Amino acid sequence: MTATAVASPGVGPAGDALVRFERVSCGYDGPPVLRDVDLSIRRGAFIGIVGPSGAGKTTLLRAIVGVVPRVEGRITIDGRTVGRGPTAGVGWVPQLETVDWNFPATVREVVLMGRWAEHPWRAWATADDRRRVDGLLERLGIGGLAARHIRELSGGQQQRVFLARALIADPALLLLDEPTSGVDLKTRDDILHLLADLNGDGITIVLTTHELNTVAAHLPWVVCVNGGVVAEGDPDEIFTSAILGRTYGADLRVVRQDGLVLVADAAPHRLRDALRHRHGDLEHTHHEHAAHDHASDPHDPIAAPDHEHLP
């Protein structure tokens, strides 16, 4: 698959690469999920990875942290080759859908998981641990919730708890697997602004998402993935019908208006018209059948205009 790259000076991942994929093919049992990936993620970048379900978005993230079992080629973080094992300096925020919300864990217990390697053999939290958790929660706007159970929080607050778990070990790179799925518009906006603030503090951020319009509106750089990298660049430039068609295998229309890039289904009216036609037919048939059934049933009140059999 040939990738399309659109240069965008000063914004894109060229230059000081924090993460580098060199001819990487990777996957699990069976054929590779991703093939021949060449990709550089610049230090301090804020990148969105888009693509259809099963395209390899999460696998791309997992490959960066070395938990994809089969990898050919070379992946480096800060020049060090990623092996199968722990990767220092990387924070991971999972999809909220994968979290067991009935697990007995308070906010503090969850956040401290991200710091387990600091004192791996000590079961209890130190005063320093507590201070760091409290400070981080405060910074993320959920101060005072440390003793609460994770289920008791709103969607935005829960997302921040897992952000805090990722941030407590001071990572240089933050990876988020669909952080905006399953949350309302306001929460999504809050999360993206929070991530932008963290990016402003120098943290490199890579997230996967299904929301093309959110990416187009907020993120400076995007990577389109479908079994490999289809294209990467500024969404203003690479969000075209051709590239998105190659990424999604669907007919998508890109509308540019007042500086906004909007991606829409190219032909929604075809399905709508087909459904209207079908339902129109069904309705028509149903009325015909109903009239026929009522007429043939002498006990049916509708069939008897004078309602003579009713009390």
Place this chain on the structure above:
Amino acid sequence: MTLLGEPLGFEFFRQGLIASGLTGALCGMLGVYIVLRRMSYIGHGLSHSVFGGAVVGYVLALNFYVAAGLWGFLSALAINATARRRRIGADAAIGIVTTASFAIGVALISKTRSFTRNFEAALFGNILGVTTLDLIVVGVVTFGVAAFIVLFYKRLLFMTFDPEVAPIYGVNVGAVDTLFALAMAATIVASINVVGVTLIAATLVIPSTSARLLTDSFGRMIGISTAIGALSGIVGMYVSYWLDVSSGATIVLLEAAVFVGCVLVTSVRRRRPAWVVQPIPALARERPADDFE
């Protein structure tokens, strides 16, 4: 005081009391992980598997603890390995490994009917026959498992809560899983004399499930579950002595009564028994925090 003091005059009771208190605490402690990792069925299956190992060890004239412990550990590893093969579900893997193992034991017993009675103790527990060696084994296993849980607390918590993400943060899930299998096999072997193969699963599951109803904190859940297990073991021994009822059954019934009490307490408090009634996560997330004040 006579009620509590009189039985202590008998050595068998003193030894039984220590053994049942320790195994109650041990099963309560490890049971938290077994329940939260949804391995309750493994606990049940492994105890039956260990029975097979005990019979094979008896036939080969091996030490009970060595034979049963090794058999249980290998069974746990076999279950883990089989379950990792994606085509076979973990529940089916447990069913295959443990029932086949139990069947070996049953087949050997039916072949040599002379030692049937010895294995009644293994099946239903024989607290009256607790020897000094049994006490030492229970003590060592309790201390060892407690040390494992304390030293690996952070890793165990992380991989129990989030097994997919824990390796990303550097937790060696494979190694900790192997140690956990060893701890589970040792716990079951050490508990056999007190509650028996048929009731071990209950002592692993009931205290931790009761504790879950009382707290939303993982750390507190371990403490409460251990306490419920230990107290049920000690009180169960006394009740068993005075009512002349099987000790294993008494301990399990006491734990069940504690569970019912916990359900009633949480119902009265109008707290949601979150473990029993699972809310829809999406709805739970959308609920504003103020609702829970």
